[in-house]
Amino acid sequence: MSQRTWKKGLAATVAGALSVGVLAGCSSDAGGGEGGEVTINVALAANPQMKTAESLIADFDEKIPGITVTFTTLPENDLRPAVTKDVATNAGQFDVAMIGSYEVPIWADRGWIAPLDEYASKDEAWNEGDLLQPIVDIVSKDDVLYAAPFYGSSSFLFYRKDLAEKAGVTIGENPTWEEVRAAAAAMEDEAAGISGICLRGLPGWGQNLASLTTVINTFGGRWFDEDWQPQLTSPETTEAVQFYVDTLREYGQPDAAKDGWEGCLQQFSQGKTAIWYDDTVFAGSAIDQAVDEVKPNIAFAMAPTGPAEVPSGWLWSWGLGITKSSKNKDAAWKFISWVTSEDYIALAGEEAGWDSIPPGSRASTYEIPEYLEAASSYADLTMRSIEAADPKNPTVDPVPYTGVQYVQIPEFVEIGDFVSQQIAGAISGSQTVEEALDKSQAFALNAVKDAGYLK
Amino acid sequence: MSTMTMTTVVAARPAMSRHEKWARRGPLLPALVFTLVLTQIPFAVTLFLSVQRWLLLDGSVPSFAGFQNYLGVFQDEVFWKSTGNTVVMTGGTTIACILLGLVLAFLLNQQFPGRGIARTLAITPFFVMPVAVTLFWKSAMFDPSFGLLGFFSRSLGLPGVNWLSEYPMAALVMLLTWRFVPFAMLILLAGLQSAPQDQLEAAQMDGAGPFRRFLSVILPHLRPFIELAALLLAMNLIQTFGEIAMLTAGGPAYGTTNITFYIYLKAFNAFDFGMASALGVVALILTIALILPMLRLLSGIFKTEGR
Numbered sequence: 001m002s003q004r005t006w007k008k009g010l011a012a013t014v015a016g017a018l019s020v021g022v023l024a025g026c027s028s029d030a031g032g033g034e035g036g037e038v039t040i041n042v043a044l045a046a047n048p049q050m051k052t053a054e055s056l057i058a059d060f061d062e063k064i065p066g067i068t069v070t071f072t073t074l075p076e077n078d079l080r081p082a083v084t085k086d087v088a089t090n091a092g093q094f095d096v097a098m099i100g101s102y103e104v105p106i107w108a109d110r111g112w113i114a115p116l117d118e119y120a121s122k123d124e125a126w127n128e129g130d131l132l133q134p135i136v137d138i139v140s141k142d143d144v145l146y147a148a149p150f151y152g153s154s155s156f157l158f159y160r161k162d163l164a165e166k167a168g169v170t171i172g173e174n175p176t177w178e179e180v181r182a183a184a185a186a187m188e189d190e191a192a193g194i195s196g197i198c199l200r201g202l203p204g205w206g207q208n209l210a211s212l213t214t215v216i217n218t219f220g221g222r223w224f225d226e227d228w229q230p231q232l233t234s235p236e237t238t239e240a241v242q243f244y245v246d247t248l249r250e251y252g253q254p255d256a257a258k259d260g261w262e263g264c265l266q267q268f269s270q271g272k273t274a275i276w277y278d279d280t281v282f283a284g285s286a287i288d289q290a291v292d293e294v295k296p297n298i299a300f301a302m303a304p305t306g307p308a309e310v311p312s313g314w315l316w317s318w319g320l321g322i323t324k325s326s327k328n329k330d331a332a333w334k335f336i337s338w339v340t341s342e343d344y345i346a347l348a349g350e351e352a353g354w355d356s357i358p359p360g361s362r363a364s365t366y367e368i369p370e371y372l373e374a375a376s377s378y379a380d381l382t383m384r385s386i387e388a389a390d391p392k393n394p395t396v397d398p399v400p401y402t403g404v405q406y407v408q409i410p411e412f413v414e415i416g417d418f419v420s421q422q423i424a425g426a427i428s429g430s431q432t433v434e435e436a437l438d439k440s441q442a443f444a445l446n447a448v449k450d451a452g453y454l455k
Numbered sequence: 456m457s458t459m460t461m462t463t464v465v466a467a468r469p470a471m472s473r474h475e476k477w478a479r480r481g482p483l484l485p486a487l488v489f490t491l492v493l494t495q496i497p498f499a500v501t502l503f504l505s506v507q508r509w510l511l512l513d514g515s516v517p518s519f520a521g522f523q524n525y526l527g528v529f530q531d532e533v534f535w536k537s538t539g540n541t542v543v544m545t546g547g548t549t550i551a552c553i554l555l556g557l558v559l560a561f562l563l564n565q566q567f568p569g570r571g572i573a574r575t576l577a578i579t580p581f582f583v584m585p586v587a588v589t590l591f592w593k594s595a596m597f598d599p600s601f602g603l604l605g606f607f608s609r610s611l612g613l614p615g616v617n618w619l620s621e622y623p624m625a626a627l628v629m630l631l632t633w634r635f636v637p638f639a640m641l642i643l644l645a646g647l648q649s650a651p652q653d654q655l656e657a658a659q660m661d662g663a664g665p666f667r668r669f670l671s672v673i674l675p676h677l678r679p680f681i682e683l684a685a686l687l688l689a690m691n692l693i694q695t696f697g698e699i700a701m702l703t704a705g706g707p708a709y710g711t712t713n714i715t716f717y718i719y720l721k722a723f724n725a726f727d728f729g730m731a732s733a734l735g736v737v738a739l740i741l742t743i744a745l746i747l748p749m750l751r752l753l754s755g756i757f758k759t760e761g762r
Contacts, residue, residue, distance in 0.1 A: 081723035088511045088726075110514045193600055201620070203706035254599035257707040258619035272600045410512035414725035418533075425708025428620035436708070451513065 038331045039068040040095040043083050045076045045318060048285060049151055049358045050098070052348050053339050059347055060338045067331045076206075087112035092325035095332040099147055100206075101138040101317040102406050108141035113321040116145045119333040126337045130362045134386055138402075139319040147319025148340045152360035153281040154313035154385030155214060155303050155405075156378075162297040163187045163194070163274045171275075173381075177215065177243065177304040180275060184251040187274035196251030198273040199244065202260035203424040205416025210314060210405040211277060212423060216240040217395040220308035223407050223444075226400050228453040230444035232419070233437050240306065242433045245426045257428040269294060277303070279316065280385055283378040284355035300378045302385060308396045313385035314405035317361070360386055400453075411451045418443045504732035511726035524733035533709050533717065534734065538741065541713040543624060545692045548631040549685050555632065556639030556684065557677075563640070564647045574644075581637040589701040592630045593619070623703050623711045630698055635691065639684045646680030647673070686749045693742060714738040 044050045054071050061067075072094070074082055083097045087107060099107065107113045120128045128145075135152035136145065157180065159171055167186040171179065184196030200208040216222070221237030224230055231237055248256050253267050261278050268276040269289040276286075287298055303313035320340065322332045338344060342364050348357045354374035357365070359382060365371060366383050375382075394404045401407045406416065422436035448454040471479075505524055509517035528534050563574050580588070599605040599615035608615050618626040650673055658668050696715045699705055705712035705720065712720070718738065722731035 081726075084511065084726060106512065110512075201707075203704045207704075254605075254615055255597070255617040255620045257617075257623075258593070258597075258703060260704075266594075267600065270601075410510070410514075413512070414727070417720060417724060421706050421709050421712075424706040425710070428617070428623075428707040428710075430621075430708055430710060 037066055037068060038328050039070060040326075040328050040331050040335060041070045041072065041093060042096040042098075042320075042335065043072045043074065043079060043086075043094045044098050045079045046073045047076070047318075048356055049281075049348075050318075052352045052356050053150075053344075053358075056344075056347060056351060059344075060335065063338065064334050067334060069335055087323050087325070090325045092323070092327070094323055095326035095328055096320055096335060097323055098150065099319055099321050101135075101147075101315070101319065102403065102408065102412075104139045104147045104319055104321065105141040105402075105408060106410050107321070108144070108146040112324055113146050114324055114326070114329060116148060116322065116333070116336075119337075120145055120148075123333070123337050126341055127364075130342065130364050132361065132363060132383075132386055134315060134389060134391075135317045135361060138315055138391055139317055147317075147321040148336045149317045149319050149361040150340055151281060151358035152315075152317040152386055153279050154315055154360070154382065154389050155211070155278060156280050156313060156381055156385050157301040157304060158268055158276040158278065158283070158286060159183070159299055159301065160187070160271075160274050160294065160297050161299045162293075163189070164299075171299075171301050174302050175304045177218070177247075177306050180277075180304045181243075181247050181251070184247065184275050188251050189274075193272060195253040195267070195273045197247060197275040197277070198253045198259065198264040198267045199248050199256070199277055200260055200264060201248060201252075201256035201424060201427045202258060202263070203417070203420045204260065205406065205413055205420055207260040207420065208423055208427070209416050209420040212241065212244050213405045214303060214312040214314050215244050215306065217404065218304070218306035218308055218310045218312035219243070220306070220310070220396045222395045222397055222399050224400055224448070224453075226398055228400055228448050230441050230448065232441040232444060236308070238433065238437060241423065241426070241437060243306075245423070245433050248427055249429065257424045265289070280313075280378065280382040281359060283382070284357075284359070284375065287377075288353075288355050298377065300381050302381060302388075310395055311388040311390075312404075313389050315386065315389035315391050316405070409451075409453070411447050411453075415444050415447045501732045501735055504728055505736050507729045507732075509727075509729045511728060517729070520729060524729045525737065527730055528733050528737050533712065534714075534737075536709050537712045537714050537717040540624065540709075540711060541693060541715075544627060544631070544695065544711075544713055545689050547624075547628045548635065548692050549688045551628065551632040552635045552639040552688055553643075553681060553685055555636045556643050557681075559636065559640045560643040560647050563644060578637040578641060580634050583634075585634070585697040586701055588634055589630065589698045592626075592633075593702055597626055619703055620707060623707065627698065627702060627711050630702065631692060631695065634698075635688055638691075639688060642680055642684040642687075643677065646677045650676055682749075682752055686746075686752070689749065690746065693745075714741075 044054065050073065054073065057069055057071075060069065072082075079098065080100075080103075083094060083099070084103075085091070086093045087097065088110070097113070099113070104113070108115070120126060131149060132152055135149045139145065139147040139149050157171070157175065164171060164183065164187060167183070169183045169186045171183055175183075180197070186196075188194065188196035200211045202208055213223070216237050219236050219240035221234055221240050222231050253259060253264070253273055259267070261282065264273070264276050264278060265282055265286060267273040269286050269291065271291055271294045283300065287295060290298060303311070305312055320336045322329050322336070326332050340361065342362060345357050345362065345365055346368065349368065349371060354371045357371065359365060359375075359379075366379055372379055389404050391402045391404050391408075393399075401409060406412055419440040422431070422440050425431045426433045426436040445454070504517075506520060506522065507517040508515075508520035508523070559577060563570065563577060567573075594601055596602045596604055597618040599617060604618065605615045616622070654672050655668055658672050663671065694715055695713060696719065699711055699713060699716045700719075703711045705716050714734070715738075718731050718734045721727050721734055
């Protein structure tokens with residue numbers, strides 16, 4: 001017992017020493033208010049929807065007085081290490097943390113975040129039954145809710161109606177990747193500096209690998225077979241990766257290995273690319289940021305399917321969890337309940353515009369007439385994409401993991417980062433797809449053996 | 456000459472008693488303790504962690520792993536690749552900075568109207584935040600669609616270059632060079648300003664042309680300045696992180712991952728603290744092996760005040 005405590009203390013020291021600066025500026029005990037005043041610390045990702053939440057906090061203060069909310073807003077890449085370090089070492093810096101759906105079951109398993117079932121069932125106004133079931137599933141562990149979904153999303157296709165018309169191609173509501181590739185070839189306009197398609201090329205398990213894994217699924221490939229034998233060099237996976245890399249090299253945005261979703265969002269909204277495959281949540285941002293000639297011409301379609309005809313949209317959610325170390329769990333829930341409620345979504349729509357509400361979390365969002373009008377081109381497709389995604393059976397053959405665009409095991413971050421680097425190498429042309437996949441297969445094999453999945 | 460004076464001063468100092476010595480050292484102790492606490496404790500902890508198996512995400516408690524982490528480091532292909540990248544990046548940028556810095560220092564050492572403004576402008580890149588610099592270069596310089604380099608090659612009728620996909624290391628060295636040239640230039644400019652005018656005049660009288668004067672008089676005089684600039688540059692560049700994280704995320708295929716960035720990936724992406732600590736220790740040993748000869752050179756500079 002005492003050794004464990006000692007190790008925890010050590011862990012806190014080390015994690016602190018390793019990351020001096022990451023958290024400079026966040027004080028750990030902002031509490032100490034007067035007269036029963038409670039302060040809760042909330043860690044958020046610096047995405048547009050969350051910034052809106054921060055700016056609307058006055059409404060929360062008004063409805064529930066006595067709770068002061070302190071925000072720590074960090075870019076996604078910094079949020080993950082900061083929050084992981086905090087919960088894993090029980091440091092108690094944050095009461096509420098924003099967590100991606102990949103982490104929720106892992107953290108729940110470690111006991112780093114508190115189950116929310118009790119709070120949710122007592123809080124009738126929060127209306128748990130209104131949440132979209134596929135999203136609830138990915139922020140739960142063994143059917144117990146561990147994070148309240150702030151928004152949910154899938155992936156689909158963005159394209160330019162005007163360019164399609166000009167090139168004489170039509171993109172149906174359920175296109176195949178072959179059709180999309182042909183359309184990209186036709187819509188590409190080198191003289192005008194418009195590429196045929198923009199796909200993520202930047203290394204990172206949440207960057208190029210997310211898009212690529214959905215393509216692998218719909219080509220019939222998978223990450224691991226039922227015995228955790230990596231399947232990265234199987235004919236299906238190879239074909240899918242070759243397709244992705246070739247499409248990107250032939251018709252994709254120039255200098256593709258440097259672009260993540262940020263880069264593609266810029267390319268698409270500035271009219272530099274004709275087609276873009278990415279997260280449904282960027283639909284609002286793309287329309288919002290688009291230049292005048294692009295804005296009226298943005299159209300959407302479901303995620304393209306491959307030879308295996310598996311619906312290939314991914315499934316993701318940013319949820320809010322209460323850390324185990326929080327001393328103000330009740331106050332934390334009150335904040336979570338406010339920011340993920342129907343009322344909040346209505347408030348955000350009225351105050352900040354219907355393009356910037358957190359979408360994809362509640363069925364009732366898709367019954368708000370103002371939202372349906374503002375998001376008429378993508379609201380229905382978003383909803384259908386979310387419902388079509390199946391994280392338990394992402395591809396044709398059975399898999400031992402859950403997750404559409406990721407593999408729900410702690411080791412996936414390391415495996416995914418390695419593989420995504422190799423894929424970026426293939427996209428840049430510094431190695432062939434075979435070389436990239438051979439290295440990836442060897443690395444993945446080593447990793448699952450090391451972790452004890454593969455005997 | 457001044458060396459002699461110093462020796463005389465030291466010799467002339469009256470011998471101090473133990474008590475007196477401690478009376479002088481005493482006030483410095485808190486600073487010493489502070490430094491030790493801040494630098495040596497994390498180092499000791501890193502050493503301890505480097506022989507532990509501790510993956511934060513798999514939920515296990517840290518356990519003793521012997522030298523397995525070190526073995527892992529040496530067998531890790533990516534580690535060797537990032538070591539090579541560190542050498543290429545640090546060496547390439549240092550050399551480019553010295554050469555360009557020398558040219559700039561020469562130009563800015565001439566008499567011309569507006570020299571003060573030109574000097575100020577020439578050193579500004581060094582004072583811009585790395586993240587801002589990198590974001591600017593990424594979208595406004597390297598980007599084939601939006602960037603200046605792409606614009607130039609298009610207006611010359613050449614195809615655009617995919618800098619960050621095809622020549623990521625060259626792009627990184629370019630960016631770092633742009634950022635650090637002012638630093639080299641400042642040191643070299645100071646060296647040029649202290650160039651021995653009498654010797655230069657004598658050489659001119661003897662019929663030496665400008666090139667000869669540069670080679671035989673100025674360059675030997677500048678040597679300690681170049682060495683100093685190179686050392687300080689290398690020490691700064693070996694720690695490069697922000698530029699890599701923002702520009703390429705270490706890719707493609709780890710093509711721009713240096714040791715610093717690789718340690719970050721291991722520690723804060725994979726949360727493998729044992730392996731990351733072992734990497735840190737190995738990187739430290741390599742760095743010391745690299746820097747020590749250069750430091751010796753530098754202390755030589757200080758002792759002899761130039762040769």
